[in-house]
Amino acid sequence: MSNGYHSLGNEIVSGSVPVAASSDRVLQFQESNLQTFPPNDTRGKLVGSFQPPGDADDSFSKPGSGSQAGLGGSPAPSGWQSYFSVVSYRPYFNVDTSEVVERIRDSLFPFKGDFVEKTSHNPDMYGPFWICSTLVFVTAALGNFAAYLSTNADSWHYDVNKVSWAAFMFYGYVGVIPLGLYFLLKYLGVVSGLVQLWCLYGYSLFVFIPASFLCVVPWDIMRWVVVGVAGVMSAGFLAINIRTHIKTASERWFLIVTSSAAIQLGLALVLKLYFFTYFYHDSIVHV
Template sequence: MMSGKYTSIDNQQLQGSVPAVPDPPPVTVKFTDSNLKTFPPSETQGKITGGSRPPRDADDSFSKPVSGSDEPQQQGGWLHTFTVAAYKPYFDIDSSDVLERIKDSLFPFRGTFNEKTATNPDLYGPFWICTTLIFVAASIGTFVTYLAHKLKDKEWNYDINLVTWSAGLFYGYVTVAPLCLYVILKYFSAPASLVQLFCLYGYSLFVFIPAMCMSVVPLEIFRWVIAGVAGLMSATFVGLNLRAHIMSAGERWFLIVAAIFLLQLALAVVLKMYLFTVSV
């Protein structure tokens, strides 16, 4: 019997009855080539580190799409014209560019506007120029009629139709006139960019903003002079910038340029007759 005490076995070599098992050979694990993309990708395509540049303004919602970016591919076909993405590149412009193009419109005899905007025509400037013209025409026209009535101690009533009429005139003109010219040039085998025509006609209307502001002077002859000068500047700006391109349309190029010139003058006459001709 065991006495409850553990005995120690010293200097004894015990041989087990089970034979020793040799170590297994090393197992080599081979992995097949993975089809997963590495992360981060070797070619970065983000908006900051990829092919596109950081937005020049705080909001990059109207930045131009860059080839190779990770943006989804745009919808093709004619349905693409009804998407916002189709018009983003034409609003990606700095304020300094808009001011430079406005300066060019005030110097119509240079005739270099189309060359400067050939690669990057915009719709941002034309949209805001037309919008400004609508409110300026309505407010100045209202003030002119108010002043004429007060000078003769007559009762004056506000005409709300000035706003709607101005909106229809300017938005309609800057849309219909380039569209008609686009069709005519395409018929004569001298097609032009429709967006560039919108851009040209939009900036050609800027000269009417200061002209309307100066028309508050209650002198009929002065108003006619202002309307005539503004109309000549606008017509010259459009005619000279389109002349070089329209000359490729054949022998009738002069008639097309003359029609463009006269149409701009007609716009100035309409503005003078409707907005600044006051009968008390």
């Protein structure tokens, strides 16, 4: 078998690839001038920030932070056009889950009085929006369910109007009352921010969500106690934080603080009377 093979020399055989010639030259790569950037730790927040429109720069106690450029380097609209641009309102939703949870936790401890200071540079509308939205459906659904438990099943009917009235009450309260307080503080010469007030009032309503679940129990005395405690906690949280800011800035701070607390207690009273008290045959049924 070995006789069938022979060695090949340097001749070129058809179909073969020639051996690359050796060379002493070394391939050199030029150094890149590309600039590297460190990773940006946004922790779930929106990338980039914007200059808030209007008076948000004096966000209650200190000016808010933000840059003029938006995502991709595009400048945010200025002047009156900023009020009609979604880009301009993006900073008010620039929060992550941990910050929202921390602010909710602070609203359940009303005697700290440091909520305004913690949110002065980053007031958000994300938490207040979802708190109000949750309250609309929770109070309407649980109010109807509590009515079912407290009355005869044959005479019970689902009241769909509670959804619309809940939306009007909570969205209207958080939207209108802080707006009125904002103009009052402006008139008195107190530096305030409208978005910061919306943030404060929105988080002050969170305590009514667990209170609504407890009001399902068909025992009217317990409902009064639960709504009363929730109202005092919510009003105290609101009053203490407003007092912390305006006590040294206005001589009428006591009247403003007590009025704000009284209105908040009035909201708790409306919550109890409309959603967890039942009217049948022109009489009030308490169980």
